Amino acid sequence: MAYKILVVDDDRELRETMSEILVDAGFVIATASSGEEALTVLKGQNFDVVLLDMIMPGLGGQEILPLLKRQAPRARVIMITAFATVENAVAAMRRGADDYLTKPFKVDELLTAVRRSLEEARLLDCGFQIEMDSTFSCLSNTIRRDILKLIDREQRLRFMDIARHLGIEDHTKMNFHLKLLRNADLVGQDENKYYILTPQGERIMACLSKLTKDNPPQ
Amino acid sequence: MAYKILVVDDDRELRETMSEILVDAGFVIATASSGEEALTVLKGQNFDVVLLDMIMPGLGGQEILPLLKRQAPRARVIMITAFATVENAVAAMRRGADDYLTKPFKVDELLTAVRRSLEEARLLDCGFQIEMDSTFSCLSNTIRRDILKLIDREQRLRFMDIARHLGIEDHTKMNFHLKLLRNADLVGQDENKYYILTPQGERIMACLSKLTKDNPPQ
DNA sequence: CCTGCCTGTGAAGAATCCTTCACCTTTTCC
DNA sequence: GGAAAAGGTGAAGGATTCTTCACAGGCAGG
Structure with a gap:
């Protein structure tokens, strides 16, 4: 080729x-x-x-x-x-x-x-041959976008940190969304089970940050 | 500010x-x-x-x-x-x-x-203050992404053209998806009822084309 | 006028997604 | 060791989303 x-x-x-x-x-x-x-x-x-x-x-x-x-x-x-x-x-x-x-x-x-x-x-x-369906259906949900944003900002977080930050009291709900994010390969876990963004997740967030401005210059 | x-x-x-x-x-x-x-x-x-x-x-x-x-x-x-x-x-x-x-x-x-x-x-x-939920939930569906891609390529199409191009025989199904795309302000219609991309839709497609490669160099 | 095609609506059911609850294992800390 | 918190699973039901079907106005050409 x-x-x-x-x-x-x-x-x-x-x-x-x-x-x-x-x-x-x-x-x-x-x-x-x-x-x-x-x-x-x-x-x-x-x-x-x-x-x-x-x-x-x-x-x-x-x-x-x-x-x-x-x-x-x-x-x-x-x-x-x-x-x-x-x-x-x-x-x-x-x-x-x-x-x-x-x-x-x-x-x-x-x-x-x-x-x-x-x-x-x-x-x-390359490395960017995204599974579009799973990626976008992940992004279509507000909670999951918030999780991504949070991890992107804080770099590494553990399960309960995320839940508390977002005010989600039901952890099984969190788990449900985290599983989808993991399956879409947007977030992963490091050796200590901290949740982190995968390379794909980082690229998506970089792209997203261009499409939005939720921290407008004060 | x-x-x-x-x-x-x-x-x-x-x-x-x-x-x-x-x-x-x-x-x-x-x-x-x-x-x-x-x-x-x-x-x-x-x-x-x-x-x-x-x-x-x-x-x-x-x-x-x-x-x-x-x-x-x-x-x-x-x-x-x-x-x-x-x-x-x-x-x-x-x-x-x-x-x-x-x-x-x-x-x-x-x-x-x-x-x-x-x-x-x-x-x-600016001008890019996207309604994220509707936008991404639109993009999360393969049919709707295909519609967007098609309109992006052909510039202007009418209803039945889209349906035939994509091999969708049920037009009411098409209509359902088109309505969502219109609500998300990704596609619109010109004066002759041709379907076209809105400015937002164009921006999204420009962004998307960076994330995918469906026309890999042969 | 009637026929056929284009374009669109509304509603019912199927499929999928999201939430909640009951229950379990592992880790942490006293 | 034992209690509390962290982290996770599976299944049931509610909420959305998607598909399908029945129906209808508008418009061309015969």
């Missing part, structure tokens, strides 16, 4: 050079000579990485970056420019680029950046 | 200058003279923005950035350095900094960066 990379550059020669390097390295390549063409190509297929020139006639890299991210949110984007300033680089990253390469670059730099992006994508995705 | 900013710098003079500027601008400031101290301060309270010097004795900005993000995922981090190269800037952004400022900076640059970060945080948070 070779990784697919889209090379977007108006300079035909550079496009072909990059393609050659990447093909030699075992990647599957498609090219586009403009931002508009890139968006069309992206409609048809999924890419793992997009190499995007900043400066192109018509829509430049800066302009299509947000469109591209919307079209293919899972693709990693590496911006390429000859015009490297700190401000430009920061601006590109702020807009959602994942990495930034300055022309001229060495073959190794290109390959390193691509491989690193792929590696990061793998880390992001 | 003034915004709270944490200034982390080992240079006392600069720390005080920045504090003064920011206090004058109406922010509430705390300071820390090292990475370690910053983490301790962060334990006690929530900050909206952290200004973080890259180069400090002991733990430098680079090292504490991930710890800081873990400790306070909602805080926006602006890195500060005298040693500005494109590589450094890109590296800092890749590690999770939200912006990057080079010393020496003008008063305006500092204030602009801070205000922009706050603005972005507001955009991220």
Whole structure:
């Protein structure tokens, strides 16, 4: 399963050079000579990485970056420019680029950046093959979300601590919800039976904290 | 409700200058003279923005950035350095900094960066005051997730299109789930009764697409 | 007008989820 | 050792959620 990379550059020669390097390295390549063409190509297929020139006639890299991210949110984007300033680089990253390469670059730099992006994508995705049904049905219950929030804040808690914190006097009820959380692999227990978040649980909470604001800045 | 900013710098003079500027601008400031101290301060309270010097004795900005993000995922981090190269800037952004400022900076640059970060945080948070129960209980059901995915892909669909796409022969069943999705404000209908995603629905799907990979790169 | 299809409602029953109760084992502490 | 608290199980019943069925208005085309 070779990784697919889209090379977007108006300079035909550079496009072909990059393609050659990447093909030699075992990647599957498609090219586009403009931002508009890139968006069309992206409609048809999924890419793992997009190499995007900043400066192109018509829509430049800066302009299509947000469109591209919307079209293919899972693709990693590496911006390429000859015009490297700190401000430009920061601006590109702020807009959602994942990495930034300055022309001229060495073959190794290109390959390193691509491989690193792929590696990061793998880390992001992977281990994250969630059992959606159990995960979301866990999250659909207020008590369970409160338990998660509490453990997330306190790091490690034991059974009765959770019950008291949340004012749940019936411990069998707690147990019922804790069991569901354990089955969904969102919480686990350490060697001393303290309840803790699993890695999955932590990721979910990180994601959740972006969707809510229950501690608004006072 | 003034915004709270944490200034982390080992240079006392600069720390005080920045504090003064920011206090004058109406922010509430705390300071820390090292990475370690910053983490301790962060334990006690929530900050909206952290200004973080890259180069400090002991733990430098680079090292504490991930710890800081873990400790306070909602805080926006602006890195500060005298040693500005494109590589450094890109590296800092890749590690999770939200912006990057080079010393020496003008008063305006500092204030602009801070205000922009706050603005972005507001955009991220806000409009996103989800009704969690209904949202998650919607997402906990496979059929409803499939409906969302389908609408997300096709943009606009009418009732029977959805039913046929998903192979649901009983339309009243579809209707039941659609009603829940409408109540949770995840899908809506346009003027021609086509079903579409609401802004909320789109945000949720964007978030979801990061958590799953149902179109793995072939 | 009538027929067929699209879209929708309300209600009854099936399936699932949540709570509660009775009961049990393990740990902790006096 | 013994009492109290912690931590856990299984089963019964109530509360929700999901499916199914019967029914109906709106709208196209013959």
